[in-house]
Amino acid sequence: MKRIGILTSGGDAPGMNAAVRAVTKTAIHNGLGVVGIRYGFAGLVAGDFVTLTAEKVDHMISLGGTFLYSARFPEFAQEEVQKKGVEQLKKHDIDTVIVIGGDGSYHGALALTRLGINSIGLPGTIDNDIPCTDYTIGLDTACNTALEAIDKIRDTASSHHRVFIVNVMGRGCGDIAMRVGLASGADAIVVPERPYDIKEIAQTLTRGFAEGKDHGIIVLAEGVMDADEFRTELLKYGDFDARANILGHMQRGGSPTVLDRINATKMGNYAVKLLLDGKGGLAVGMENGQLETHDILDLFDDTHRSDETLLDINDEMTK
């Protein structure tokens, strides 16, 4: 084993740079070279490579986004394209690859492993929608960003006795909404994982105002519906001032939190050690705070399981 190639794929997430830094520093510590592959699998096939040094990655730990860039590249599903990628790697003496990204990127990591390039996948997405892990790099930062925004929104909600319906990210997964909802003391958390009764929510809000509450907050996962749509529906059952708010892409950026930096560092460090052990085709995850690995194949047969106790607890806080 000589050189590790590293790329980021899919949507960017805070902590990706910290993971790249950890891979680089651990690799150097173990006498290995590291090559950054820019623009994900597209750059892999195009040979857009840049040598990474300790100095280059040193400041990266605090930066959001991915300095290696990311790009969509569905063409990598084709075996002939994958083979071109392998050629590029071999031409540059890269014999192992670490991929940081969402579930799409695991297909690429598995394909490379099957073609002889041991590859490890790290879960990098704010959405927390990857099977076999209860944490993905970026989740904690995204949740804190959303929470700070909702804390500000609460100021104006309280000043005007308003209800705000706040759309948070997560694609099909409600994990950001569950965390942010519980942490913001939301009157309702609406997620794809559990049915909801919009009439009941309207009644909870109406009762809250009657009992002296000066505002209402609903945290709505984007995977359920749009906040404007929800607002229209909600106002059929309640007579209060309600506004819709979509937090948007700022949830993807920003300097990573302590947790995201630590976990990204742990995962990057661990991935190098797996490669040193001759492993490939593995997905690194975190379960109950502990690093785990699974065959990437297992991920395809599985789905992400959310910690729905957060919803149960919130129900007790609000009903």
Add this chain to the structure above:
Amino acid sequence: MKRIGILTSGGDAPGMNAAVRAVTKTAIHNGLGVVGIRYGFAGLVAGDFVTLTAEKVDHMISLGGTFLYSARFPEFAQEEVQKKGVEQLKKHDIDTVIVIGGDGSYHGALALTRLGINSIGLPGTIDNDIPCTDYTIGLDTACNTALEAIDKIRDTASSHHRVFIVNVMGRGCGDIAMRVGLASGADAIVVPERPYDIKEIAQTLTRGFAEGKDHGIIVLAEGVMDADEFRTELLKYGDFDARANILGHMQRGGSPTVLDRINATKMGNYAVKLLLDGKGGLAVGMENGQLETHDILDLFDDTHRSDETLLDINDEMTK
């Protein structure tokens, strides 16, 4: 002069609480009583009054929103309603009033003065759209909130070589957009105060990508159009990935910045002194960093003038 009534009106803004605190503490320092009027002019007419003490307002300096609440109350345009308000004030021994709010609230302050209750208006709105002042309480906090969001959005824009069109608040006024646009290094700032050429903006962005820029940011005042609409228009003239983002109501909340707290404190302190001097019907403003007063009547004949040199400078930064 015995007791000052104080109310907040219109949209809430960070620093309103700091202004109420300053009024309260200055009044107490000068041997006067202070009464908080809840829910703006609606509460004035309803007699929703609460005595303010130093202890009650002490922690307020750091809180966003308005703890006195605000409410719409167009009925206060009618003289008979105004007279009911004056009755309430007299019944509670309140002989002067300070109103913190947007331009609508100045009509109320003038009406009260004409009916014998000397009243002073303080500019409280994030929109900076009030005549005869180049600063309104809340502007600086809103701008910093928007800037922090755009800094995060830039992370994801850069990671994916994207353009983001970011809608900031300001109603008909482009001041937030100008400040935030210049401060974020936006490729274009689009405001109601100045014509723009969407084709030229698309060309600037296209040229930027060609020259190696990895993202684009357009800061768009809400008074011009919706970010989605702008995006559709923009993509007619350029071939890049563009997303629309509406920052929304978090711009109204949050703990006020140093500048907003200082200016709110200065203005609240000054307003009490004007009342002690027997003045009424005045609007407090800030021009070139100095406190000023104008007859409220003058505001109705005037319009707010923006510092458009910010746009000129940004043009030099981007073209």
Add this chain to the structure above:
Amino acid sequence: MKRIGILTSGGDAPGMNAAVRAVTKTAIHNGLGVVGIRYGFAGLVAGDFVTLTAEKVDHMISLGGTFLYSARFPEFAQEEVQKKGVEQLKKHDIDTVIVIGGDGSYHGALALTRLGINSIGLPGTIDNDIPCTDYTIGLDTACNTALEAIDKIRDTASSHHRVFIVNVMGRGCGDIAMRVGLASGADAIVVPERPYDIKEIAQTLTRGFAEGKDHGIIVLAEGVMDADEFRTELLKYGDFDARANILGHMQRGGSPTVLDRINATKMGNYAVKLLLDGKGGLAVGMENGQLETHDILDLFDDTHRSDETLLDINDEMTK
């Protein structure tokens, strides 16, 4: 079981208010009353009680500090003083107590239980120095506050090619230092749990500068020594510009993070359920992300165990 008394004890920590809110809301949800005991065990004995309602605790989730106040009260070690406390509780129909605080507060909770008042202890301290739990309420916020400060310090360190020795809190425990050190990419983490070689640290820094690094950061747990002292020692072995910085008490305050709010809410909710089950004399903890309970007695025989793998990983990042 009729009414739960709740108090905070020892140093304040972000998330204590969220825990009080969770206890209050869960209790009300289960038909129980809740009484806030102000100023810790001192207030318990003095009968400084305040009824808590959903409305009163609603906004508390986002506030740092403890609105119930805390106070030192070593007198509570005496049984006669404890009995006075029990009398006060009985007089006010309080038959169970939840204590949020550091290790000192567990003695009080156990004493109350032995005197017939079932009591549960929640770990509330930023220091993470409590046995039988790998997380204490406030830890995550304190770490993020320290990290943000160090990120700022790094700006000025880099500008001047300086080394900064940053003292972080934790009393005798190095957990804050380990987390913040790894997350900030520190060149060295110095904690009470592990011996260190100051000469080697100086050499690492010297080598870093020689290889092109533009700054150095040492994260130093307060339990080891003072930053100024460390600086003097360090400069015996290296020729660079070094400054000492003590982050201080801001680490104790601030709005809690998502993680602290969620965990505080989970723990508060869980404590009420334990009381409903007739349990007492228990300490709630979190191990590998899961809620656990231990007999308070077990805590006294045990010591907190840190996750020292963080140090091992940091060694690989820096050496």
Add this chain to the structure above:
Amino acid sequence: MKRIGILTSGGDAPGMNAAVRAVTKTAIHNGLGVVGIRYGFAGLVAGDFVTLTAEKVDHMISLGGTFLYSARFPEFAQEEVQKKGVEQLKKHDIDTVIVIGGDGSYHGALALTRLGINSIGLPGTIDNDIPCTDYTIGLDTACNTALEAIDKIRDTASSHHRVFIVNVMGRGCGDIAMRVGLASGADAIVVPERPYDIKEIAQTLTRGFAEGKDHGIIVLAEGVMDADEFRTELLKYGDFDARANILGHMQRGGSPTVLDRINATKMGNYAVKLLLDGKGGLAVGMENGQLETHDILDLFDDTHRSDETLLDINDEMTK
């Protein structure tokens, strides 16, 4: 005029990078080249030059510190050293220079101008201690950083009914203390510009606690004395729990605020225009929000004047 050299000198300040960016972009807009001089006047003499492009400075607007680095270099007071610097500039076709820094850097700018290199000084320091300007680049960010820290400290002060004495930066100047003190609602602001009565401060605090205040904050300029020393003195006159806290170097770093970015951009833009007009030996300042210039010589005969009305107002808030 062909090429502008730009350097940062003295302590770093947030917004320096924004100023460098503005100089670079304005220069390019006007067909001029820009050369970054690293490590201040030391780098000037050593010829440590780097060509600046729009792409290179683009992301810099949001970064704290100075990417051009700064360094002490008292040798530049000697004319022969200055001449070596001029030689280096001529060798690299640099015929004008912009210096961003504290008052020391103006001497260098004047020396260069006298030797035929037109040079302009921009006020870059958080301390606001430069004559002929009421604003220096970095002041607003430093104040907001200090304010956020004090807001956190207030949480823990309130929880324990404590007084905190908080040392803020500013060298011999009390401007940061005045601003932060007024904005944090401090019970006392102690600065070099005005005598203070420590006994009276202790009495104010004692009275505050008696009247129900739950904490005390004293903002103390570092130019007066050390917080520990002040604490010892204070406790001679009052019986309360008091702690000293030195905020330290984090005040120098961090992403600049809107105001600092805008003012830095305005000043950088303006400096290029002054050079284009053939001007040199000038200091750019800001008075009442407007850009001004003064002969650098005038600065040497003058001292900075603080806005002491902030102290007068704070007295009315607290006494």
